[in-house]
Amino acid sequence: xxxxxxISSSANKGKPFLRWAGGKRWLIKHLESFLPETxxxxxEPFIGGGSIFLYLNPKKAFISDFNAELIEAxxxxxxxxxxxxxxxxxxxxTKEEYLTIRTQNFQSAEKRAARFIxxxxxxxxxxxxxxxxxxxxxxxxxxxxYQFDFENILEVSKVLKNINIFHADFMQxxxxxxxxxxxxxxxxxTVTHNNNGFIQYNQKIFSLExxxxxxxxxxxxxxxxxxxxxxxxxxxxxREIFDFGDEITEISRASLIxxxxxxxxxxxxxxxxxxxxxxxxxFN
Numbered sequence: 001x002x003x004x005x006x007i008s009s010s011a012n013k014g015k016p017f018l019r020w021a022g023g024k025r026w027l028i029k030h031l032e033s034f035l036p037e038t039x040x041x042x043x044e045p046f047i048g049g050g051s052i053f054l055y056l057n058p059k060k061a062f063i064s065d066f067n068a069e070l071i072e073a074x075x076x077x078x079x080x081x082x083x084x085x086x087x088x089x090x091x092x093x094t095k096e097e098y099l100t101i102r103t104q105n106f107q108s109a110e111k112r113a114a115r116f117i118x119x120x121x122x123x124x125x126x127x128x129x130x131x132x133x134x135x136x137x138x139x140x141x142x143x144x145x146y147q148f149d150f151e152n153i154l155e156v157s158k159v160l161k162n163i164n165i166f167h168a169d170f171m172q173x174x175x176x177x178x179x180x181x182x183x184x185x186x187x188x189x190t191v192t193h194n195n196n197g198f199i200q201y202n203q204k205i206f207s208l209e210x211x212x213x214x215x216x217x218x219x220x221x222x223x224x225x226x227x228x229x230x231x232x233x234x235x236x237x238x239r240e241i242f243d244f245g246d247e248i249t250e251i252s253r254a255s256l257i258x259x260x261x262x263x264x265x266x267x268x269x270x271x272x273x274x275x276x277x278x279x280x281x282x283f284n
């Protein structure tokens with residue numbers, strides 16, 4: 001049965017407990033222009049910071065990511081938020097403590113989750129990066145005045161209580177997709193714009209082959225008569241890969257990623273969807 005979607009009061013849900021490069025908090029104020037009038041289950045296989053999921057606060061949802069540490073953090077926030085908070089409170093926000101915690105490999109899932117959240121919030125720009133040995137190697141961010149929002153962790157835990165959380169490749173999400181479901185797809189961008197300045201670095205994270213697999217996933221979503229919303233780089237190659245004849249909205253935004261004194265210019269993104277609604281001009 002097709003259930004009408006409503007957005008819950010902000011008092012009853014959390015906001016992202018992580019800083020996430022490429023996060024979509026900026027999209028929230030425009031989101032209603034892209035949503036279907038009704039949908040059943042919600043799916044997000046690149047959960048990242050989860051800003052869209054948390055804003056929608058769906059009753060039935062499947063969230064996943066290929067980043068095992070990220071998913072363990074979500075699982076632990078869901079099941080043992082108080083334990084995570086206790087561990088975070090034991091960590092000091094200093095460069096020396098940061099570098100020490102960065103090298104630790106804790107035994108309990110809750111302490112590993114606390115480490116993940118602590119490093120994310122006190123690191124340089126909240127970037128997630130590991131070296132060739134899989135060790136987190138982002139430098140300290142000098143956010144010495146930052147205060148952890150423990151109340152928000154508790155709110156997010158409530159939102160996650162009845163949510164299905166998986167560590168999985170994005171293609172596996174199709175196993176749970178049914179007719180009239182909504183799938184929000186926010187992959188790592190292989191390229192950022194038509195100048196193609198990002199492609200070699202991000203090929204290691206999300207390759208052009210992965211973009212082709214994502215296009216296959218979207219075709220399967222459409223075959224199941226479900227809805228998708230895809231965000232991606234506004235690049236000729238991306239447009240070619242995802243040439244389905246569906247709705248495309250171009251967005252020109254200021255980059256929010258960069259260090260102190262970095263030049264933060266405009267870059268272009270696109271939103272593609274098979275949801276037929278009037279979205280023209282909303283980003284003017």
